[in-house]
Amino acid sequence: MNEWLTAREIAAEALPDMPETERGVQILAARAGWDERAQARKRPGQGGATEYHASLLPVLAQVAYRQKHMVVERPVAPVKAAPDTSLTDRAQKERDARLAIVAAFETFSRGLQLGYATRVQVFTDKFNASSLTIEPWVREIVPSLSKRSLARWQSQKRDGKINALGHDPAQARKGTGVLETANGGAVRSFMLALIAHQPHLSGHHVRTLCRSEFGDTLKVVSKGVETVISMPPVRTFQHALKGLKASHKVELIKLTNPDRYRSHLAPAGVGMLRHVTEPNQLWQIDASPVDALCVDGRHSVYACIDIATRRTVWQLSRTPRASAVALLMRKAILEWGVPQQVTTDNGSDFVAEDTQRLFLSLDINPDASDAYSPEQKGHVERVIKTFQHDVGPLLPGFVGHSVEDRKAIESRKSFAQRLGETEAVTFSVSLTGPQLQKHIDDWARLIYQHRPHAGLDKVTPFAKAQSSSTPVRYVAERALDLLLMPVAGSDGQRIVTKLGIRIDGYHYMTPTILPGTPVFVRMDPNDAGRAYAFAQDGAEFLGEAICPELSGLHPETLVRAAKEIRGELVDERTRNLKADMKKLAKGSSLIERALEVARRDMPNVVPLPKREQVHSTPQISAAIEAMSERLNPSKPLDPAAAAAHRRLIEEMRAEDEAELIASTEAILEQRMAEVEAERTAHLPANVVALPETPMERYRRALMYRERMKTGALSAPDAMWLGGYVTSAEFKAQSAIHEDFGDAYLS
Incomplete structure (x- = not known):
């Protein structure tokens, strides 16, 4: 239907409420101001007459024009339905007919200056009165049209539910047959199991087996009422079997012919590679x-x-x-x-x-x-x-792709001709x-x-x-042939002994490989007396292995050559080792080297003096007496003299201890004076330094601890630290530090 018309074409249509001459249409257009609207345009090409859109026509003229030229048919580019394999051919035709009617109504309504209800009323009236041009197949499926149906179809199309427009009465009744619903669906399940177990069963066979399973009557529920009926005839079973085989085709093929399912129906994985x-x-x-x-x-x-x-x-x-x-x-x-x-x-x-x-x-x-x-x-x-x-x-010698093909080839000759023939003669093998x-x-x-x-x-x-530019990884032919050689035994693993490598009861001599070496062995398929030894992972070639008995060589000659090669190999490997052993013997002894290393490993820590206490037992006193008597046997000590001697020894020890303590205190006092001097060195001469606070002493103790870890702490500082860490002040400062963290030190 043409939407753009010239004045001459409008007059030729003889529409109601419109002039019947070209001049009359032009006068109407000028009076109504059509030329000034967007619905008016110049026709392209020579002449350039003015065209008017059909929406400028009066309503009655628009309706008459659309009725005259509109055809209810399948759209040129129909709306693509959502994939739904459940739609039958009948449902698809009904869907397409309803879509054609909706498309025709949208075309009819376009530009029509009427309300929606009026447009629907006019369209349905003209559709039912056969005033519209409708294709026969659409009229056959939709003989009459109501306003409610048209509105519902528009709504379903607008919501994307295109397939909902399709309806198949036969499909609606699917699954409601007597055999499909009998005994709560048990008969249907039993029939499926029968044809899956034996696909060649006939309807008569299935009916007989159902009588054996369920008896001569079946229970059927119709409109909520359960009734008992006699076993249906064979014809009913034949129809039911046909429907079951069609609706469960894939499942039955998977159960009865797995190979055909895998080759024809299973997902093929297109595009996986x-x-x-x-x-x-x-x-x-x-x-x-x-x-x-x-x-x-x-x-x-x-x-x-x-x-x-x-x-x-x-x-x-x-x-x-x-x-x-x-x-x-x-x-x-x-x-x-x-x-x-x-x-x-x-x-x-x-x-x-x-x-x-x-x-x-x-x-x-x-x-x-x-x-x-x-x-x-x-x-x-x-x-x-x-x-x-x-x-x-x-x-020549083709036997076919299957047993059936083979039989067909054999049948080209009569049985009498094939009698006594070999297979090669029958199939022309050459x-x-x-x-x-x-x-x-x-x-x-x-x-x-x-x-x-x-x-x-x-x-x-x-x-x-x-056309590919990808580099190709090539391997030398000789190397590839070697990798393809068979291995010795089942895994190719062997241990070299002084006799060589033992393979299948023979010894293969390996003069270039030292005894005790694990090897991976490949056999030369062209020379039984030759093998190739590699490292266990096959990534390093170690040498050839020769068997005298299988290679045709005299064993004595081969052994002599092997000894010479082995001797040269061992000499070469031990030459540098012997020189190093001589150098080692001329230098310091091993114990001296070990002690030197131990001295280097000693920590740089000065042990603090320990308090001493005289330990005495009767046995120790008797031993002292005996030693004193041995040192001066001419003057035996009486008990009083011995007691005086013991007191003298104790006094000497006390004096030594007092002297040690005094010297330690002197060292500590000297070091404390040095620390105090270092602390006040940066102060002006007229400023008096305050005594060191507990906080400062605690910080100094932490600093000395860090120095001790690196071995940079002097003996006086170590002695001071050893005494300070046992004091109550250090313990109190440590407790506060633990509670408040490093923020306490700042």
């Missing part, structure tokens, strides 16, 4: 039997795919084994470089110690997927399927393993890597790899 954008950031490896026979049997093919570029490398093997994984890794690394991470499954060939040791040696992060979860390495699973379907049918390997490598190099890949936005794997 979008962070992998650079070559060699992540590889995936897996193996599968080739769908073709060779003259030497059926082989398995190991596939390695680089996720970022989708490049592939393939390796055939007669049986799954760790050595095949090692050869695949060697082939891929020499061609692409070293990856950061490799994802495998939990097969014995992938979790073997040799495989894990190879990953560790090359600084590759191994990542094993969960058991029975092929979707976690879906890229390599998919490329193997591509290989099987793209290459397999072209190979390729050897190496020939098949060459065909696979050529396919990957010439076809697959130059085929546009959907996962790379139609870019080929070759072009994707060439």
Whole structure:
């Protein structure tokens, strides 16, 4: 419907309350002042006649014009419904019909100078009178329209509840059937369990089993009243089974066919590896039997795919084994470089110690997927399927992708023709393993890597790899071959003895490695008499190990050479040691060196004199008497003389103690005088210094304690501190300091 009209077009419409000539419309427009309003504009192009918006027309003319040209149809750009998989086709059609009516009413109301209630009344009247142009499918779904319904639909659209406009009567009755509600839903649950346990049960089978479980009658509740009915006929069970299989399709497939559920219905994880954008950031490896026979049997093919570029490398093997994984890794690394991470499954060939040791040696992060979860390495699973379907049918000896395919190939010949034939003749087997390997490598190099890949936005794997500027980590081929060599025994760990390294009952001589050294040993697959010894972590090469019996050398010759090499090695390592021992013997003795260190470690502390008290016992007195008699045996002491002698000794000790105390007090007095002089040195001559306060003495004691920790405290200060810390003044000052903290000292 055109909203902008010229005077000629308005006159041609022959609308009520409007002139029927172009001049009459122009006079009306001039009288009503239409040219001065925003609803008037010049038509673009040659001529430039004035156009008027339909909203300038009188109300009756507007209604007639919209009725004449408006069509109730599906909007050109319908409102996108919120995702709701519960809507059936019938509900979606009803929703779209109601949305078309609401859109038509909004178009009808636009610019109409009428109240909302009047516009609704006019629109519904003309809709019910079939005065509006309505598409047949809308009229079929909504034959009549009420003002209340129109208002409700507008409200639901405005609130975003678009799907609420859809209604399916059949869907409303869903789940209310006799068998679905019988016995409180127990019959329905029993039927679901039956078809999950055995999907091939017919309606007759299910009815018979329900009779066995619930009897010949069922309890049904209708409008709140419970009634007993006879077991429904087989036809009812057939309809119910069809509905249950349709409404519980996913659950039943998961229970009855887990593989199909995992491959078709389980979440696929699209975009989970979008962070992998650079070559060699992540590889995936897996193996599968080739769908073709060779003259030497059926082989398995190991596939390695680089996720970022989708490049592939393939390796055939007669049986799954760790050595095949090692050869695949060697082939891929020499061609692409070293990856950061490799994802495998939990097969014995992938979790073997040799495989894990190879990953560790090359600084590759191994990542094993969960058991029975092929979707976690879906890229390599998919490329193997591509290989099987793209290459397999072209190979002589193709046996099909499944048992059904194999039977179809066998059926191309009659049983009489196949009678007595070998499998190789039946399937036209002619390729050897190496020939098949060459065909696979050529396919990957010439076809697959130059085929546009959907996962790379139609870019080929070759072009994707060439466009990357990421540096590639390469390994020397010889070093890689050495890392791929098998280890000795199960773990490769050995201890060197004087006879060398013992491996499988043979001794491998190691003249360059001293006895007692733990080593990690790799065996040379091309020379049984040669091995390579490394440090236990494999990060340092220590030397070769040669077995005389297996290498073809004369044992005596090899032993003589080993002794010479070992002698030179020991002499070289002990030469500097002997020189140091001579220097040590010429210098100070070891005890003198130890005592010197002990003197340096002694703390710089002067021990304070201790109070002495004469200790005497009868035995000590008798010993003194005996010593006195021994020193002067010609003059035996009588008891009185002995007592006088003892008094003399005690007086001498008292005098010594008094002398020591006097000297200590003199030292302390001298030091106190020095401290007092230091304290008053900065005062003017005419100022008399006050005596040292308890606070100042306490601060000085703390300062002396800090000096004692560093060994910088003199003997007089140490003697003063030792006496002061036992005084009542120090204890009182310490208590105050503890209560008020360091703020007390400021």
